[in-house]
Amino acid sequence: MEESKPTNFIRSIIDEDLAAGRIQQVVTRFPPEPNGYLHIGHAKSIVLNFGIAQDYHGRCNLRFDDTNPAKEEEEFVAAIEHDVQWLGYQWDELRFASDYFEQLYTYAIELIEKGLAYVCELSAEQTRAYRGTLKEPGKNSPYRDRSVAENLDLFQRMRAGEFEDGSRVLRAKIDMASPNMNMRDPVLYRIRRGLIHHQTGDAWCLYPMYDFTHPISDALEGITHSLCTLEFEDHRPLYDWVLEHITIACHPRQIEFSRLNLQYTVMSKRKLTQLVDEGLVEGWDDPRMPTIAGLRRRGYTPASIREFCRRIGITKSDNSVEMELLESCIREELEVSAPRRMAVLRPLKLTLSNYPEDKVESLTVVNHPKREEMGTRALPFSREIYIDRHDFTEVAPNKKFKRLVTGGEVRLRYGYVVRCDEVIKNAAGEVVELIGSYDPQTLGKNPQGRKVKGVIHWVSAEHGLPAEIRVYDRLLSHPAPDSDKSVEDWKTHLNPRSLIRYTEARVEPALGEAESLARFQFEREGYFCRDSAATDSLVFNQVVALRDTWAKIAQVINPAP
RNA sequence: UGGGCCGUCGCCAAGCGGUAAGGCACCGGGUUUUGAUCCCGGCAUUCGCAGGUUCGAAUCCUGCCGGCCCAGCCA
Numbered sequence A: 001m002e003e004s005k006p007t008n009f010i011r012s013i014i015d016e017d018l019a020a021g022r023i024q025q026v027v028t029r030f031p032p033e034p035n036g037y038l039h040i041g042h043a044k045s046i047v048l049n050f051g052i053a054q055d056y057h058g059r060c061n062l063r064f065d066d067t068n069p070a071k072e073e074e075e076f077v078a079a080i081e082h083d084v085q086w087l088g089y090q091w092d093e094l095r096f097a098s099d100y101f102e103q104l105y106t107y108a109i110e111l112i113e114k115g116l117a118y119v120c121e122l123s124a125e126q127t128r129a130y131r132g133t134l135k136e137p138g139k140n141s142p143y144r145d146r147s148v149a150e151n152l153d154l155f156q157r158m159r160a161g162e163f164e165d166g167s168r169v170l171r172a173k174i175d176m177a178s179p180n181m182n183m184r185d186p187v188l189y190r191i192r193r194g195l196i197h198h199q200t201g202d203a204w205c206l207y208p209m210y211d212f213t214h215p216i217s218d219a220l221e222g223i224t225h226s227l228c229t230l231e232f233e234d235h236r237p238l239y240d241w242v243l244e245h246i247t248i249a250c251h252p253r254q255i256e257f258s259r260l261n262l263q264y265t266v267m268s269k270r271k272l273t274q275l276v277d278e279g280l281v282e283g284w285d286d287p288r289m290p291t292i293a294g295l296r297r298r299g300y301t302p303a304s305i306r307e308f309c310r311r312i313g314i315t316k317s318d319n320s321v322e323m324e325l326l327e328s329c330i331r332e333e334l335e336v337s338a339p340r341r342m343a344v345l346r347p348l349k350l351t352l353s354n355y356p357e358d359k360v361e362s363l364t365v366v367n368h369p370k371r372e373e374m375g376t377r378a379l380p381f382s383r384e385i386y387i388d389r390h391d392f393t394e395v396a397p398n399k400k401f402k403r404l405v406t407g408g409e410v411r412l413r414y415g416y417v418v419r420c421d422e423v424i425k426n427a428a429g430e431v432v433e434l435i436g437s438y439d440p441q442t443l444g445k446n447p448q449g450r451k452v453k454g455v456i457h458w459v460s461a462e463h464g465l466p467a468e469i470r471v472y473d474r475l476l477s478h479p480a481p482d483s484d485k486s487v488e489d490w491k492t493h494l495n496p497r498s499l500i501r502y503t504e505a506r507v508e509p510a511l512g513e514a515e516s517l518a519r520f521q522f523e524r525e526g527y528f529c530r531d532s533a534a535t536d537s538l539v540f541n542q543v544v545a546l547r548d549t550w551a552k553i554a555q556v557i558n559p560a561p
Numbered sequence B: 001u002g003g004g005c006c007g008u009c010g011c012c013a014a015g016c017g018g019u020a021a022g023g024c025a026c027c028g029g030g031u032u033u034u035g036a037u038c039c040c041g042g043c044a045u046u047c048g049c050a051g052g053u054u055c056g057a058a059u060c061c062u063g064c065c066g067g068c069c070c071a072g073c074c075a
Helices: A009-019 A040-055 A074-086 A097-113 A124-131 A148-159 A210-220 A230-245 A269-277 A292-298 A302-312 A323-337 A509-513 A549-557
Strands: A027-030 A059-064 A094-096 A117-120 A169-172 A187-191 A206-208 A225-229 A253-257 A347-352 A360-366 A376-382 A384-388 A409-412 A417-425 A431-439 A465-472 A499-507 A519-522 A526-530 A539-545
Touching: A009 A040, A009 A225, A009 A253, A027 A040, A027 A225, A040 A059, A040 A225, A040 A292, A040 A302, A059 A074, A059 A097, A074 A292, A094 A097, A097 A117, A097 A148, A097 A169, A097 A187, A097 A206, A097 A210, A117 A148, A148 A187, A169 A230, A187 A210, A210 A225, A210 A230, A225 A230, A230 A253, A292 A539, A302 A323, A323 A519, A323 A526, A323 A539, A347 A417, A347 A499, A376 A384, A376 A509, A465 A509, A519 A539
Parallel strands: A027 A059, A059 A094, A225 A253, A347 A431, A465 A539
Antiparallel strands: A117 A169, A169 A187, A187 A206, A347 A384, A360 A376, A409 A417, A417 A431, A465 A499, A519 A526, A526 A539
16 A cells, blocks of 8 residues: 655644754654553554654654553553554654653752742632633632742652642642633642552652643653644643743654544544443444554554545644545555455355256355456355345346346356246245256356346355354444534434344355454455454454445435435 | 634645645446446636735735634643
């Protein structure tokens, strides 16, 4: 897959900084909080940060922003490391913000000594009240003018664990009247006793806030461009304030870009966590999830996700990307790389009465119609085969229909032309079996004197393997479930048909050896991959369907009610 | 006039004063033992709107309109 170098406003800025000699080498970082799994939106940031380091021969660190032990877990750090590597990237250094706790503490002392930070004893509610509103200025905390000595003493005792959670915080002394809420004496440190941090254990009961931690962590690592999403734009003045008021050599440039919004899914960690915790999906790696783990199990490749990120670009405008764009990326790759196979989702038996009872032919068929180098495989053909129920109808609904009908003919893919002679029904009048015949003169060549326009796929009844095939649809039935205010609970929009399991499916024998996550095109159906979780049975997940022009035509001919 | 940011085709997105790239989607037509792929063609006289500057404006200026973000001791 072609992966040409993208051009965007951030790369333009880097070009300028390099050209002006402001930096010698670009250094970026991807800074996830380990409180959940990575999703496709994170992939956008990963591809941006690591992609820049790669293209500019710079460096990129993976840094866990682990300043809130109440929400973070080791499980998530392991999963995140795995996902980043799976996407095809290797960090230069693996860091944790918690690696810097001691240095951060020292910088806090520096701020206190400069009279730029103070210990505040207002409760959380009082702090909120003192902060003012968007349109009215806040007012100074009564603790704002404590002496440096007193602040130093109190801050040390906060660290020593002398005070209860919430009783005191360290605040920056900036401007309670600032129109930017983030500058109204933001909290720098809060007390969280009795928690076990996944990296530092019980070493601390004092934890720094994001706004204090992030700029310093960036500077300590020599980050040149600190790329983050738009909601941090208002925090940039604070990011800069921190670095301007402490003794530190480096001052990274923060640049914001818009986060990814994908239609018909949810991207917030809170909602994804909800789906997992409430058992609405199988887990973080449920193939319907927009998580990296979910996309991986679904059958998406790292290259297809990178390509998607390249196509959506990087800007500051709000966006709402259509699912079709993502799908087109994986189709494009799988069209050339996936070996073809045949699988019947809804088996309907067809017995060819003029084909010898015990005869079995081994057909040699190509694995890819355009790539001879992908070789061939053996495909057994016999008297009884399964075709898909959708490929048969008693009477053709219109003249464009080109599948099997009573008395009509179709080509069996790679096999013979067959005709349906007789329909067997059950008491309820449902078609349960077909009796037909084949034309022995049509293997690899067209019949004499007539044209057969349809081609359908099939599996030998005796040789086909039972399998379960799972077909997926969008998780939500609303394009923007996050922003729909007309419904109280976004989960109202969950699509009840996001998963359809075909438990009676039959697949051709060659599929029995498919490895976990091996991808195939099931002809006329779509791209599928062997499930990585169900290892003891034959389960295939649909990656994406084939483009289906017929479905659109059928819609027009016979519109859904 | 709280502050910050954004508005180019249905969706994403180039464009940086010289006369609207590209991708996805969509609509034709051709090839085809996958209604797939592939191929060929179509798809913004116009850049949120209104003025202004200029020989020339999506690009510069002014004013409107619309949307997003901010009042966690979350990140």
